[in-house]
Amino acid sequence: MSGLAGRPAATAWPGGILQVRVPLPFSLKWVNSYLLRDGRGYTLIDPGLHTPEAVEAWEGGMAAHGIGYPEIHTIILTHQHPDHYGLAGWFQARSGAPVLMSAESHAYAQRLWGADGGAAFADELTALYALHGMPPEVVATMRPHLDGFIAKVSPQPEVQYITAGQVFRMAETDWQSIDAPGHAGGQLCFYAPAKRWMLCGDQVLPTITPNISVVPGEDDRQLERFLASLWELAGYDVELAFPGHREPFERFGERAAELAAHHERRLANIADMLRESPGSAYSVCMRLFGERIAGDAHHMRFAMSETLAHVYHLEHRNVIAGRVRNGIVEYFA
Numbered sequence: 001m002s003g004l005a006g007r008p009a010a011t012a013w014p015g016g017i018l019q020v021r022v023p024l025p026f027s028l029k030w031v032n033s034y035l036l037r038d039g040r041g042y043t044l045i046d047p048g049l050h051t052p053e054a055v056e057a058w059e060g061g062m063a064a065h066g067i068g069y070p071e072i073h074t075i076i077l078t079h080q081h082p083d084h085y086g087l088a089g090w091f092q093a094r095s096g097a098p099v100l101m102s103a104e105s106h107a108y109a110q111r112l113w114g115a116d117g118g119a120a121f122a123d124e125l126t127a128l129y130a131l132h133g134m135p136p137e138v139v140a141t142m143r144p145h146l147d148g149f150i151a152k153v154s155p156q157p158e159v160q161y162i163t164a165g166q167v168f169r170m171a172e173t174d175w176q177s178i179d180a181p182g183h184a185g186g187q188l189c190f191y192a193p194a195k196r197w198m199l200c201g202d203q204v205l206p207t208i209t210p211n212i213s214v215v216p217g218e219d220d221r222q223l224e225r226f227l228a229s230l231w232e233l234a235g236y237d238v239e240l241a242f243p244g245h246r247e248p249f250e251r252f253g254e255r256a257a258e259l260a261a262h263h264e265r266r267l268a269n270i271a272d273m274l275r276e277s278p279g280s281a282y283s284v285c286m287r288l289f290g291e292r293i294a295g296d297a298h299h300m301r302f303a304m305s306e307t308l309a310h311v312y313h314l315e316h317r318n319v320i321a322g323r324v325r326n327g328i329v330e331y332f333a
């Protein structure tokens, strides 16, 4: 039970939804996978990161619930992040099930873990961070950190593409897929109107805020897209939301509005900082996150890309502007 903070490995929800807590080697603790039962077997949502601990949890969980791998007839990925995508190929090999995800999500997975092993992506990411003031010794920690994920997403799945607007039959009810960008380009949420359930991936999380990252080669208006998506999702009538992390929750619309308010506060905070003293995105990142991320490449990447998402958004809103000095972008308000 290590890593799950005393919670059970799985929870059965009414209506044929089994929440499986798959352990993660990060401060996120676990990712929620969901098995949705119907007359043919199961649809598996977001199987988790490929680690020995996750495999052990799955083997124990499948046996405990009397589920055989061939009963999984469909695997759906809300998005491409490794903690959701990593075990998809492993499950496909055991079940023979098709793996469904959006083309945009898959393109990103290919750039990170495709034919070149993510080399071009790592070059672009490190160049971006250096341009925004990250010191060389910190930049140097990014490549090994990124390379460390390849084993955790292997073997990689054969994928079929799905799009927003398609309807999927899962747990004996219809689910509409909804484009939900910002946290991950191409992320899909799934809404069951007859049940008022929302499978929301990492777009709306209870008690923690989803990471919003600028990454090279993707739309650089991630925060703008995320905020627009939150307001759209807040309009759905939801009784129970099934998120990618933490626990299923009520108050979905209120939580979406809270997340939007959190980002507006952070935007104002950053604008104030830059009004007081101009600086690079890295300097803003350190002022925001400081000691909490020092020496940890994983946290540093999330914090730096999240800071860039906010800084770019302020720039698009014409609240701040940037100028390049000595090869580094300095922002001022």
Ligand SMILES: [Zn+2]
Binding pocket: 079, 081, 183, 184, 202
């Ligand atoms: Zn994610």
